[in-house]
Amino acid sequence: MIEESESQEHLLTDRERELIVSAARGLSNTEIAEALGISTPTVKTTLSRAYHKLGARSRYPAIIQALRLRLISVDEIFTEDELAGLFASVDPELMRRIAHKARASLD
Numbered sequence: 001m002i003e004e005s006e007s008q009e010h011l012l013t014d015r016e017r018e019l020i021v022s023a024a025r026g027l028s029n030t031e032i033a034e035a036l037g038i039s040t041p042t043v044k045t046t047l048s049r050a051y052h053k054l055g056a057r058s059r060y061p062a063i064i065q066a067l068r069l070r071l072i073s074v075d076e077i078f079t080e081d082e083l084a085g086l087f088a089s090v091d092p093e094l095m096r097r098i099a100h101k102a103r104a105s106l107d
Contacts, residue, residue, distance in 0.1 A: 011053055011054075011069065011071060012050055012053060012054075012066070012071055015046055016046055016047075016049060016050035016053070017050075017066075017071060017072060018036070019032060019036075019043060019046050019047050019050065020047070020050055020062060020063060020066050020071070020072055021072050021076050021077060022035065022036075023047065023059050023062075023063060024063045024066075024067075024072065024076075024077045025077055029043045029044055029047070030043075047059070047062075050062060050066075054066060054069075
């Protein structure tokens, strides 16, 4: 896996980043290809390159690593309403702990 301390700003190309975000939204390779007007093999090849750069072997570890490295953000994946729905299902005590950690990371 790529270390967080390494320079990551240009780790992924714009297209690789766009495809990782689309994959994180839950789109299949075929759906991504149709949405972007490219072929499914091009999607597969581009995602494979992105996985390799992120030190991942498959889609979900690559998405998690891209999020960890802040190459993509949660608000690119989910709408506010979707996030609100997700957070509404989280135990209130866990939500307080998450909020506390989030505030600490911003300080």
